Amino acid sequence: MNLQEGREKFIQTWGTLGSNWGINRTMAQIHALLLISPEALSAEDIMEQLKISRGNTNMNVRALMDWGLVFKELKAGERREFFYAEKDMWKVAMQVVKERRKRELEPLFGTMTDLKKVKDASAEGQQFESTIANLDSVIAKADKTLDLLVKADESWFMNNFLKLMMK
Amino acid sequence: MNLQEGREKFIQTWGTLGSNWGINRTMAQIHALLLISPEALSAEDIMEQLKISRGNTNMNVRALMDWGLVFKELKAGERREFFYAEKDMWKVAMQVVKERRKRELEPLFGTMTDLKKVKDASAEGQQFESTIANLDSVIAKADKTLDLLVKADESWFMNNFLKLMMK
DNA sequence: TTTTTCTTTCAAAAAGTATTGAAAGTTTTA
């Protein structure tokens, strides 16, 4: 497998992986392309390399910036914008965890609070209450663990401790 | 919010959550319904409660069984099949982790092995090699961590240790 | 064996999601 084939395979694999996890395939492909590009790319570059339209490129590059995975670079004497990706994959993983926690876990807390208020003496009510209480405790645990993981990334000690644990 | 409203809200929330994570919405809704049902339900029950077709019900119940989240129950003197869900949400989470690891991480290893073979002296080649090597190490770390987590579930000591850590 | 009851399959239709490309918007340059 030569470089060109490798690049294509990586872009396609990352795209498939993304769509398995509820992330737009093109968004993941642009991310992959930027991850393996040594220099920041313009919208035009991305359009050409992935053979996608201008609109599609623009939308997905912005989404990637929203996720905190891609940044703009302003080149002196250049009018157009260039984009580059965070390339430290541990940081990428932490950023994704952080964002999904914010976007999905946080709204869930509100819903769980509402659902925990339901009271009903029937068998169905009992099962409902018990499932909700149990789920709530698992969600709370997951949240604490993810928080610990993300914070570890910002603390030298925990960072090393975790890396040791995962050896 | 009364029981009926709570049940509907839970089913809808679980469905949305599932589809955010690349899981068929209906599959997640059937799972939610079974999670809050004290008794095992027949295909007919599921069809009625979620207002979906027989084919859809059958396909998604089977998918849930494939995931190891739902089981068949044979009732004495009853011809049709009944279905119930594992209700311990910690076990549910572990089962999902286990399955996704098997379905997605394992095939990834093969691809990474191929991609690691690419050698190219150009700047693009250098960035490609470095991104792939870094990604490979993060994936390997994640895999070890998930393995630890799943195994912990089966070990009394690690189970208690982890629960303590996540306090 | 035939009928009944239930499960499974799958092609067609519907619903949902992503993509295009042209037009409008914005910023810089002349």
Next chain:
DNA sequence: TAAAACTTTCAATACTTTTTGAAAGAAAAA
């Protein structure tokens, strides 16, 4: 100010995924 160079928007279109329902299959009952 006007033109040029680029970015953003969005309605129409294309594509993907899900759902339906009728038919076929299977197992139990008559």
